[in-house]
Amino acid sequence: MADQPKAGSALDAVQAGPATEAALPARLAPTDLHNPSVDALRARFGAAVLHHEVTAGDQHVVYLEAGRNVEILRWLKEDPTQHYDFLADVTAVDFGGGRPLQVVYQLWSMPHRRALRVKCELPLTALTIDSVQPLWKTADWLEREVYDLFGIEFAGHPDLRRILMPENYAEGHPLRKDFPLRGRFTRAEQTRRALSQDPNDQYIPAELAMGREPQQATPMPAGGPIPTDRSGGATGAGR
Amino acid sequence: MELDDKRLPGGGTSARTDDGLFGTGGPTFLTTKLDFVVNWARRSSLWPMPFGTACCAIEMMAAAASNYDLARFGMERMSFSPRQADVLICAGRVPYKLAPILRRIWDQMPQPKWCISMGACASSGGVFDAYSMVQGIDTIVPVDVYIPGCPPRPEGLIYGLMMIQEKIREESLAHHKTLRAEDPLRAGFPEADADEVVGLTGPFGNSTKQNRVSGLERTDRADRPRDRKP
Amino acid sequence: MAQKTVEYAVSRNPEMGTGGLPAHGPLFPVDIAEPQMSSENMLINIGPQHPATHGVLRLVCELDGETVLKVIPHIGYLHSSFEKLGEYRTWNQVVPLTDRMDYLAPLIYNCAYVMSVEKLLGIQVTERCKVFRVILMEMERIFSHLLWLGTTAIDVGAFTPFLYAFQERERIYKLHEKYTGARITTSSTRVGGMMADIPAGWIDQLKDFLKSFPRTLDEIDALLTTNGIHLGRTQNVGVISGEDAINCGFTGPNLRASGVPYDLRKDKPYYDYETYDFEVPIGQHGDCYDRYLVRMDEMRQSMKILHQAIGRLPGGPMDVQDPHVTLPTKTDCMSDMESMIHHFKLIMEGIKGPAGDCYFAVEGSKGELGMYVVSDGGPKPVRWRIRPPSFVNLSVIPRLAEGHLVSDLIMINASLDIVLGEIDR
Numbered sequence: 001m002a003d004q005p006k007a008g009s010a011l012d013a014v015q016a017g018p019a020t021e022a023a024l025p026a027r028l029a030p031t032d033l034h035n036p037s038v039d040a041l042r043a044r045f046g047a048a049v050l051h052h053e054v055t056a057g058d059q060h061v062v063y064l065e066a067g068r069n070v071e072i073l074r075w076l077k078e079d080p081t082q083h084y085d086f087l088a089d090v091t092a093v094d095f096g097g098g099r100p101l102q103v104v105y106q107l108w109s110m111p112h113r114r115a116l117r118v119k120c121e122l123p124l125t126a127l128t129i130d131s132v133q134p135l136w137k138t139a140d141w142l143e144r145e146v147y148d149l150f151g152i153e154f155a156g157h158p159d160l161r162r163i164l165m166p167e168n169y170a171e172g173h174p175l176r177k178d179f180p181l182r183g184r185f186t187r188a189e190q191t192r193r194a195l196s197q198d199p200n201d202q203y204i205p206a207e208l209a210m211g212r213e214p215q216q217a218t219p220m221p222a223g224g225p226i227p228t229d230r231s232g233g234a235t236g237a238g239r
Numbered sequence: 240m241e242l243d244d245k246r247l248p249g250g251g252t253s254a255r256t257d258d259g260l261f262g263t264g265g266p267t268f269l270t271t272k273l274d275f276v277v278n279w280a281r282r283s284s285l286w287p288m289p290f291g292t293a294c295c296a297i298e299m300m301a302a303a304a305s306n307y308d309l310a311r312f313g314m315e316r317m318s319f320s321p322r323q324a325d326v327l328i329c330a331g332r333v334p335y336k337l338a339p340i341l342r343r344i345w346d347q348m349p350q351p352k353w354c355i356s357m358g359a360c361a362s363s364g365g366v367f368d369a370y371s372m373v374q375g376i377d378t379i380v381p382v383d384v385y386i387p388g389c390p391p392r393p394e395g396l397i398y399g400l401m402m403i404q405e406k407i408r409e410e411s412l413a414h415h416k417t418l419r420a421e422d423p424l425r426a427g428f429p430e431a432d433a434d435e436v437v438g439l440t441g442p443f444g445n446s447t448k449q450n451r452v453s454g455l456e457r458t459d460r461a462d463r464p465r466d467r468k469p
Numbered sequence: 470m471a472q473k474t475v476e477y478a479v480s481r482n483p484e485m486g487t488g489g490l491p492a493h494g495p496l497f498p499v500d501i502a503e504p505q506m507s508s509e510n511m512l513i514n515i516g517p518q519h520p521a522t523h524g525v526l527r528l529v530c531e532l533d534g535e536t537v538l539k540v541i542p543h544i545g546y547l548h549s550s551f552e553k554l555g556e557y558r559t560w561n562q563v564v565p566l567t568d569r570m571d572y573l574a575p576l577i578y579n580c581a582y583v584m585s586v587e588k589l590l591g592i593q594v595t596e597r598c599k600v601f602r603v604i605l606m607e608m609e610r611i612f613s614h615l616l617w618l619g620t621t622a623i624d625v626g627a628f629t630p631f632l633y634a635f636q637e638r639e640r641i642y643k644l645h646e647k648y649t650g651a652r653i654t655t656s657s658t659r660v661g662g663m664m665a666d667i668p669a670g671w672i673d674q675l676k677d678f679l680k681s682f683p684r685t686l687d688e689i690d691a692l693l694t695t696n697g698i699h700l701g702r703t704q705n706v707g708v709i710s711g712e713d714a715i716n717c718g719f720t721g722p723n724l725r726a727s728g729v730p731y732d733l734r735k736d737k738p739y740y741d742y743e744t745y746d747f748e749v750p751i752g753q754h755g756d757c758y759d760r761y762l763v764r765m766d767e768m769r770q771s772m773k774i775l776h777q778a779i780g781r782l783p784g785g786p787m788d789v790q791d792p793h794v795t796l797p798t799k800t801d802c803m804s805d806m807e808s809m810i811h812h813f814k815l816i817m818e819g820i821k822g823p824a825g826d827c828y829f830a831v832e833g834s835k836g837e838l839g840m841y842v843v844s845d846g847g848p849k850p851v852r853w854r855i856r857p858p859s860f861v862n863l864s865v866i867p868r869l870a871e872g873h874l875v876s877d878l879i880m881i882n883a884s885l886d887i888v889l890g891e892i893d894r
Contacts, residue, residue, distance in 0.1 A: 055825040091841060137717045142860075197336070366554070366569070390653055
C-alpha cells in the first residue's frame with residue numbers, strides 16, 4: 001500500500017462515478033440463476049408469471065399478474081414441492097412519478113429452506129388486490145398496514161381499517177411518494193385535529209361484533225369522508 | 240420545657256423535652272415558615288407519573304433501578320395512576336395519535352403538578368420532523384423542565400427532577416391561586432394556540448431542505464460551481 | 470443441526486387447565502350459589518399508558534367475569550414515520566434511525582440494516598468486521614433478553630429479578646458507551662464497516678462481563694424457574710401449536726417455544742454462524758413458561774457464541790478498502806487535499822449502488838428481523854422497509870389470550886417480548 005499514491009487513486013475512483021448497470025462489477029453479478037420454484041411457476045401458470053429477475057446476487061423475484069395472486073400463492077403454499085409455509089412480510093413500494101405500486105410478498109419455505117419474493121404491480125387507478133389473509137394469518141395486520149400507509153385495498157380482508165394512523169386521519173396515505181414528509185396540513189391544524197380525537201374511539205362496538213355475525217366486510221372507502229371531531233358518531237369498520 | 244436556641248433549617252425554632260418527637264431530647268414542636276414546610280413536604284416525596292413511550296423510558300427505568308436509584312430523592316414511588324401523581328415525566332417521542340392521551344393524563348393529575356419533558360423528541364420532535372410526530376409536547380401541555388439528550392442519561396433525569404425540586408422550593412403559597420389556577424374549560428385542548436404551534440414547530444435543520452426520492456437530482460454535477468458554464 | 474429441547478426438571482402441573490385454573494373444579498369448593506347476573510359482558514381498556522403494556526400499546530378486552538372473551542390490540546401510538554424518514558436520508562444517514570426503532574437491542578438493528586445495504590451494494594465486509602458484528606449482535610441478544618426478563622418478572626409480581634437484570638445491563642451499557650459513546654442510541658455501524666475500530670480494553674471488559682454474568686443469570690434462574698408462583702402464572706398459559714405459530718408468522722424465541730427449530734442463524738446462515746458451535750433451544754408446549762425457558766437458554770447460548778467469537782477475532786482492517794464506500798481517515802482529511810475532497814464527496818453525495826432491491830433478515834432478539842431496501846441507483850433508498858418481528862408476534866395476541874384470565878393476558882403480552890418502537894415504527 002505504501003508505494004501507491006494514497007488518496008489520489010481513491011478520489012479518481014470516486015470521480016469516475018458510481019457503478020452503473022451497464023458495467024456491473026463482478027461482485028454484483030448474479031451468483032444463483034436457477035430457482036426450481038420459478039421454473040415450476042412458469043410451467044404451471046405460464047403467462048401469469050410476467051417477469052423473473054435475480055437481485056442482490058441470489059434473490060429471486062417473480063412478478064405475477066395481480067388478479068391471480070391468491071391462486072398462485074395458494075399453490076405455492078400448498079404444493080408439496082414448493083411448500084412456502086411462512087409468509088415473512090407483505091409490503092408495498094411506490095417508485096413515484098405515476099409508476100404502478102408494487103405489492104411485495106416475501107416467502108420462505110421451512111422444509112425446503114428456500115426464499116422467493118413475489119411482486120404484483122397495481123396501476124394507480126386500480127389499487128385493489130385480493131387478500132392473502134385466508135392463507136396466512138400473518139397477512140392480517142401486514143395488509144392493514146399497507147392499506148393504511150399506501151391506500152391499497154385488499155379485497156376479502158375481514159377487517160380492513162387503519163392500523164397505525166388515527167382513525168380520523170384525513171391527510172391521505174403517508175408512504176406514497178406524493179405525500180410530503182411533514183404532512184399535508186399545517187402543524188397547528190395537525191395539533192388541533194390530534195386533540196380532537198376522542199381517546200375512547202368509537203369503533204369498538206363494530207370491532208367486537210366482528211367474527212361473531214356473518215362477515216360484513218365493508219372496507220373503508222379510500223377517499224371517503226372521515227369524521228374529524230368527537231361528534232362524528234360511530235366510525236370505523238361498520239361504515 | 241425550655242426553648243432551644245438552635246435554629247432549624249428554614250428559620251424555625253424547636254423545644255426539647257424528655258420524650259420528644261425524635262426521641263429523648265428531641266423537639267416536641269417546630270416553628271417554621273408555612274411555605275418552607277409545605278414546599279419541603281412537596282419536594283421531598285414527589286411521585287412521578289412515568290409517561291414513557293420510547294428509548295427515554297428505558298433510561299427512566301435505568302434511573303429507577305439499582306445503579307442510579309431514584310429513591311434517594313424520594314421518588315421511588317412511580318405512580319402509574321395520574322390521580323396520585325405530582326410530576327409528569329414525558330419520556331420519549333409523542334405522535335399525534337398519542338397527544339390526546341398525554342393531554343388527558345395531564346388533565347387528570349391534581350394540582351400542584353409539574354411536567355418534565357425528557358429527551359429531544361419530547362422537547363422538540365428530535366430527528367422525527369415528520370408527518371406523525373408532535374413537535375414538542377409544550378404545544379400540548381405546559382412544561383416545567385426540559386432535559387436534553389437523545390436519550391438523556393439517568394443522571395440527566397435525576398438532575399431534571401432536582402430542578403423541579405428547586406422550582407418547588409421557590410414557590411410560595413401566597414401565589415398558589417394564580418400559579419396553580421386551571422381553567423376546566425381548557426381541559427383537552429392544546430396548550431399552545433395555532434400561532435404558537437406554528438412558531439414552535441417551524442422547520443429547522445436540514446430535514447426540510449432534502450429532496451424526496453433520491454439524491455440524483457441534487458447531486459447533479461452541473462450544480463457544482465466549477466462545472467457551471469461561464 | 471444442533472438443537473436442544475428445553476424442559477426444566479420441574480414437573481408440569483397437571484392440575485392446571487388452560488387459563489391457570491385447576492382443571493377439576495373450583496379452587497375453593499365452598500357451596501355458594503352463583504349470583505344471578507345478567508349476561509352483559511364488561512369492556513375494559515388497558516393502555517395506551519399502562520405499566521403492564523410494555524410501551525404504548527392499547528388492549529381493549531371484552532370480559533365475562535374475569536375471563537377474556539376477546540382482545541382487540543390497538544397500535545400506532547408510537548408511529549414515528551421511520552420508513553418515510555429513511556427515504557429522505559442517504560444510506561449511512563439511516564443508521565441513527567435504526568437504533569431508535571428498537572431501543573432494547575439497538576446494535577442488532579444497526580447491523581441488520583447495514584447488512585442489507587451491503588448485500589444490495591455487493592460489499593463484502595472484512596473478516597474482523599464480521600466477527601465483531603457477531604460479538605455485538607450476541608451481546609445485544611443478552612441485553613434485550615435481560616430487559617424482557619426484568620420487566621416480565623415485574624408483571625408476575627417479582628421485583629428482584631428486575632434489579633438483578635439491570636445490574637448486568639448497566640455493564641453492557643458501559644460496553645456500549647466505551648465503544649460508541651452512547652448508552653442506547655449507538656449508531657455504530659456504517660455501510661462497509663463500523664464507526665471505529667474496537668477501543669483498547671473493550672474486549673477485556675466484555676470478558677469480565679462474561680465471567681460474572683453467568684452467576685447473575687443463575688441467581689435469576691433460581692428465583693424464577695422453579696418458583697411456584699411463576700410456574701402457576703406461566704405454565705399452560707397462552708399455548709400455541711407449532712403449525713399455528715408458523716401460519717401466524719411467529720418468529721424467534723416465541724416460535725421456537727412452540728417446538729419449531731427455525732433460527733435464521735442456522736437456516737439462512739450469515740456471518741459464518743454455521744461454524745459456531747451452539748444449540749437452538751426449542752420448547753415442547755408453546756406456553757409462556759417455554760418462552761421463558763427458551764430465552765433463558767438463548768442467553769447461555771449467546772455467551773457460548775461470544776466466547777468463540779472473542780477467540781477467533783482476527784486482526785486487520787475493520788472497514789472495506791473501497792473508495793466508493795469508505796471514508797478516508799481523519800488524519801488524511803486534515804492533511805491531504807484529495808482526501809478531503811474525497812471525504813466531502815462521500816458525505817455530500819452519498820454512496821451510490823446499483824438499482825434493485827434486497828431483503829435481508831437476521832435473527833434478532835425478538836424474531837426474524839428483515840430489512841428490505843429498494844434502490845433506484847441513487848444515494849438514498851427509494852423504500853426502506855423493516856419486517857418487524859414484534860409487530861407480527863403481537864398480532865397473535867387475540868388468539869393466545871382468548872379464554873384466559875385478565876391477569877394471564879398481562880403475562881401473555883409480556884411473554885411475547887414486544888417493543889412498541891418497532892411495532893409502530
